[in-house]
Amino acid sequence: MKILIIEDEKALCETIVTYLKKEGYLVECALNYKKADEKISFYEYDCIIVDLTLPDGNGLDIIKQLKKNDPQTGIIIITAKNSLDDKVTGLDIGADDYLTKPFDLSELNARIKSVLRRRNFSGQKEIIFNEIKVIPELTQVFVFDKELSLTRKEYDLLLFLISNKNRVISKDTIAEHLWGEDMELADSLDFIYTHIKNLRKKMLEKGGIDYVKTVYGIGYKFSNV
Amino acid sequence: MKLLNKTTLYYIIISFIIFLAGGLVFYHTTRKIVYRQLDENLITEQQIIQEEIDHLDSVPDFSTRFGHQIEVIIYNHPFLPSIIVHDTIIDNDSLFTESRYRHLLCKANSSKGKGYEISIYQPLDDTNTLISNFVFIIFILFIALLLILISVNYVISRTAWIPFYSTLRKLMQYDLSDNTVLNFDKTSISEIKKLNSVLENMSDKIKKDYINLKEYTENISHEIQTPIAIIRNKLELLIQSENLENNQLQIIESVSQAANRLSKLNQNLMLLTRIENLQFSNIESIDIGEVIDKYLEHFDDLLDLKKLIVTKEFKNKAVVQINNVLADTLISNLLSNAIKHNVEEGKIKILLNANELMISNSGQSLHMKPQELFERFKKANTQSSSLGLGLTIVKKIADLYHFKIEYVYAENIHTLKIIFFIQE
Numbered sequence: 081m082k083i084l085i086i087e088d089e090k091a092l093c094e095t096i097v098t099y100l101k102k103e104g105y106l107v108e109c110a111l112n113y114k115k116a117d118e119k120i121s122f123y124e125y126d127c128i129i130v131d132l133t134l135p136d137g138n139g140l141d142i143i144k145q146l147k148k149n150d151p152q153t154g155i156i157i158i159t160a161k162n163s164l165d166d167k168v169t170g171l172d173i174g175a176d177d178y179l180t181k182p183f184d185l186s187e188l189n190a191r192i193k194s195v196l197r198r199r200n201f202s203g204q205k206e207i208i209f210n211e212i213k214v215i216p217e218l219t220q221v222f223v224f225d226k227e228l229s230l231t232r233k234e235y236d237l238l239l240f241l242i243s244n245k246n247r248v249i250s251k252d253t254i255a256e257h258l259w260g261e262d263m264e265l266a267d268s269l270d271f272i273y274t275h276i277k278n279l280r281k282k283m284l285e286k287g288g289i290d291y292v293k294t295v296y297g298i299g300y301k302f303s304n305v
Numbered sequence: 306m307k308l309l310n311k312t313t314l315y316y317i318i319i320s321f322i323i324f325l326a327g328g329l330v331f332y333h334t335t336r337k338i339v340y341r342q343l344d345e346n347l348i349t350e351q352q353i354i355q356e357e358i359d360h361l362d363s364v365p366d367f368s369t370r371f372g373h374q375i376e377v378i379i380y381n382h383p384f385l386p387s388i389i390v391h392d393t394i395i396d397n398d399s400l401f402t403e404s405r406y407r408h409l410l411c412k413a414n415s416s417k418g419k420g421y422e423i424s425i426y427q428p429l430d431d432t433n434t435l436i437s438n439f440v441f442i443i444f445i446l447f448i449a450l451l452l453i454l455i456s457v458n459y460v461i462s463r464t465a466w467i468p469f470y471s472t473l474r475k476l477m478q479y480d481l482s483d484n485t486v487l488n489f490d491k492t493s494i495s496e497i498k499k500l501n502s503v504l505e506n507m508s509d510k511i512k513k514d515y516i517n518l519k520e521y522t523e524n525i526s527h528e529i530q531t532p533i534a535i536i537r538n539k540l541e542l543l544i545q546s547e548n549l550e551n552n553q554l555q556i557i558e559s560v561s562q563a564a565n566r567l568s569k570l571n572q573n574l575m576l577l578t579r580i581e582n583l584q585f586s587n588i589e590s591i592d593i594g595e596v597i598d599k600y601l602e603h604f605d606d607l608l609d610l611k612k613l614i615v616t617k618e619f620k621n622k623a624v625v626q627i628n629n630v631l632a633d634t635l636i637s638n639l640l641s642n643a644i645k646h647n648v649e650e651g652k653i654k655i656l657l658n659a660n661e662l663m664i665s666n667s668g669q670s671l672h673m674k675p676q677e678l679f680e681r682f683k684k685a686n687t688q689s690s691s692l693g694l695g696l697t698i699v700k701k702i703a704d705l706y707h708f709k710i711e712y713v714y715a716e717n718i719h720t721l722k723i724i725f726f727i728q729e
Contacts, residue, residue, distance in 0.1 A: 089531050089534075089535065091535045091539075092531065092534055092535050092538065095535065095538040095539055095542055096538065098542055099538070099541070099542055099545075102545070180572075181530045181531060181533075181534040182530060182531075182533045182534030182536075182537050182538075182568045183534065184537065184538075184541060185538050185541045185542070186541065231606060233605075233606040247545055248544045248545055250541070250544065250558065250561060252561065252562060252565045253541075259603070259604070259607070260603075260637075270610075271606065271607055271610045274610050275606065295544075295554065296551050296554060296555075297551065297554050297555045297558050298544055298554050298557070298558050
């Protein structure tokens with residue numbers, strides 16, 4: 081998988097690159113419009129992550145260009161400009177998703193996976209982790225081919241954890257993923273604990289293994305035992 | 306009190322005092338003059354009578370002369386000559402009334418050495434009536450004058466103050482956050498001209514400062530986003546490290562929470578600024594009931610986990626002209642507030658009419674003034690990790706669309722009411 085990040089802030093770009101490389105992607109960075117324009121005309125990418133406000137141009141132009149040349153490429157917009165107009169325009173001209181700065185890397189990772197899945201690059205419509213099988217199109221989860229009945233939030237949580245497998249995800253990140261930015265619930269962290277507990281229980285009931293590890297003080301990690 | 310009424314009142318009070326003093330002086334002066342005249346007449350009469358007595362050496366009949374009562378009594382002994390004029394009251398026995406008289410008492414001696422007394426009584430009732438009539442006429446004149454003065458003053462002031470009131474009206478309508486310039490009407494009155502120019506300069510200065518401040522906050526919150534993003538993302542990378550000890554993880558988590566808090570704070574402040582800057586100009590017809598249902602579903606797990614009982618009553622469909630993002634923000638803030646400040650196994654009641662939305666929730670009693678609830682960074686519980694901006698945002702949105710917002714607390718039930726003012 082080849083991913084291009086177009087972001088003028090070098091530190092941010094590098095962080096994203098480091099994080100995504102661990103996922104096994106081939107990640108490149110373009111720090112300005114000119115560089116980005118060059119790269120997209122020479123190479124093909126599976127997904128590009130583009131900041132709308134670049135010092136020497138508008139990220140929207142890159143999206144237009146890309147839609148003309150490589151319509152298969154998945155596009156995720158990131159921007160500091162928390163403005164609705166850009167979001168609508170971006171999605172109108174064919175971006176797949178939209179993230180506002182500051183965002184969590186695990187959130188970005190989950191979004192990339194979802195975009196790639198929807199664009200069907202990996203050639204599979206299901207996510208498989210050992211005995212767990214998730215079919216996002218039908219929002220169904222199977223453990224040893226037995227269907228799990230999950231609430232919508234439990235399903236979201238499981239998908240988020242699997243998308244970020246082998247990584248530590250903080251409780252704040254999970255809270256924001258589940259309830260969005262509007263949410264500022266003081267006790268939401270307890271709610272996450274309850275959701276995790278229920279999820280574990282349901283998977284264990286179907287004979288699955290508890291892959292959710294509690295990372296002391298921080299959050300959770302979904303990984304092989 | 307209006308300026309005009311105030312000046313008029315002063316006019317009346319001062320005129321009244323002056324009139325009272327002037328009236329008293331006038332009354333006494335008139336009385337003095339009239340009395341002097343009376344006394345002079347009495348003395349002249351007395352001289353004539355005295356001359357006649359001296360001349361005739363007998364008492365002529367005076368009853369038909371001079372038109373008033375004259376008494377002459379002759380004694381056999383001489384007097385020390387004297388003249389006294391004074392007021393006296395005589396009872397009229399037949400009519401049981403009293404009459405005031407000016408009484409001249411003259412004691413003199415005739416050429417033959419006999420003393421006699423002359424008493425002349427000038428009735429005063431007529432004179433007094435005359436004086437009171439006179440004073441009454443003056444009083445009427447004064448009242449008329451006063452009325453005319455006040456009404457003339459009122460009319461003149463009204464016209465003279467027109468530019469002032471226009472300036473005042475403009476100032477009252479002026480809103481800093483509007484993009485309007487303060488323009489006063491032209492006037493020929495130099496004081497008002499000066500006032501207007503001072504106000505114009507002042508408002509220009511305030512406006513410039515306001516814009517600078519706004520730009521500063523906007524720039525700060527915009528520029529701060531990228532560093533916060535970097536901090537948060539670097540921390541995320543850091544927690545992925547294999548060989549971290551528990552206490553190190555704890556520190557990272559604290560830093561990460563602080564960074565998250567900072568970024569949420571920043572986002573909310575930016576949202577407030579954007580509402581103020583009217584950046585949500587796109588208005589649609591939004592069914593508030595649908596938005597409520599959407600967020601109830603969104604928060605359903607939170608409601609379950611806190612074992613909250615939601616009763617929902619949509620009496621009429623409430624369709625409001627509002628920006629869809631702000632409608633979402635409004636409802637999600639209100640609902641998350643009702644969840645956040647609720648107690649375990651508490652209640653939430655949602656009542657929706659065509660014109661108003663009422664959300665009440667059980668909860669702890671409020672330890673602050675209800676009007677402070679909508680201020681920035683006011684929190685019921687200072688320990689809580691909430692930012693204290695939720696209701697401020699609700700208020701901002703309500704203000705933007707001229708919704709009325711009310712808060713009531715009674716017996717551990719908090720109720721927020723939003724009135725949309727939709728024309729039927």
